[in-house]
Amino acid sequence: MNSxxxxxxxxxxxxxxxxxxxxxxxxxVGIVRFPDFFTRMHxxxxxDTLSGLLLLFGVAVxxxxxxxxxxxxxxxxxxxxxxxxxxxxxxxxxxxxxxAFATGAQPWGKxxxxxxxxxxxxxxxxxxxxxx
Amino acid sequence: MTAPDVIxxxxxxxxxxxxxxxxxxxxxxxxFFRAIKGPTIIDRMIAVxxxxxxxxxxxxxxxxxxxxxxxxxxxxxxxALLNFLASIAAARLVRRRRTTDAWHAYGMGKTNLDDQARHxxxxx
Numbered sequence: 001m002n003s004x005x006x007x008x009x010x011x012x013x014x015x016x017x018x019x020x021x022x023x024x025x026x027x028x029v030g031i032v033r034f035p036d037f038f039t040r041m042h043x044x045x046x047x048d049t050l051s052g053l054l055l056l057f058g059v060a061v062x063x064x065x066x067x068x069x070x071x072x073x074x075x076x077x078x079x080x081x082x083x084x085x086x087x088x089x090x091x092x093x094x095x096x097x098x099x100a101f102a103t104g105a106q107p108w109g110k111x112x113x114x115x116x117x118x119x120x121x122x123x124x125x126x127x128x129x130x131x132x
Numbered sequence: 133m134t135a136p137d138v139i140x141x142x143x144x145x146x147x148x149x150x151x152x153x154x155x156x157x158x159x160x161x162x163x164f165f166r167a168i169k170g171p172t173i174i175d176r177m178i179a180v181x182x183x184x185x186x187x188x189x190x191x192x193x194x195x196x197x198x199x200x201x202x203x204x205x206x207x208x209x210x211x212a213l214l215n216f217l218a219s220i221a222a223a224r225l226v227r228r229r230r231t232t233d234a235w236h237a238y239g240m241g242k243t244n245l246d247d248q249a250r251h252x253x254x255x256x
Binding site for chain 2: 070
């Protein structure tokens, strides 16, 4: 292994993790600043998933500095955690959004009496029964 | 695990991981603000979901800093799995209390079910 290999690994790690931190900045600001539950869920689900993926990808790449069996196995495990987050975080977001919608959360709109959300979502709201 | 003690790279990556962990922790403070102040219970739940995911990432970063990633990766996997199960269970709990009374109790004022009830009264 020449030193260019290690330098390339470090550069990929730093780029990926910096991008992950940038996406998590967007997530945190969106969660704090957005006016509605649904917009907050939009920011939380997407930004959280992508930032977690990028951060874990950076760690998995950094683990390949000494590519023996143990380190490669740990790297594969970190990739497995990132795949798990990719599968479960949007699922949890969808479940929470559906629970909020079934309990009757009001979407954010302009004006005091906006008719647009009830007209658009009126057909969907009929099904509020719970199937356990 | 034989951690890479001597890395032939001029960049000190452990301090970079430390700075990334500090940045994540500071931003988790913002999300924690929403978890405390959130007007409804589902705002708190999405904030706690984000906090749990980022706690798993911070566990992996701690493993990188201390060169014991083979131990911390299992902890992070367990934490991510428990976080997912907690989110699904809380969503089912809130969905089971399906009435607008529950939503009023959670602190939200007007609901779209109110609008729909009024609309059905008008049409009937």
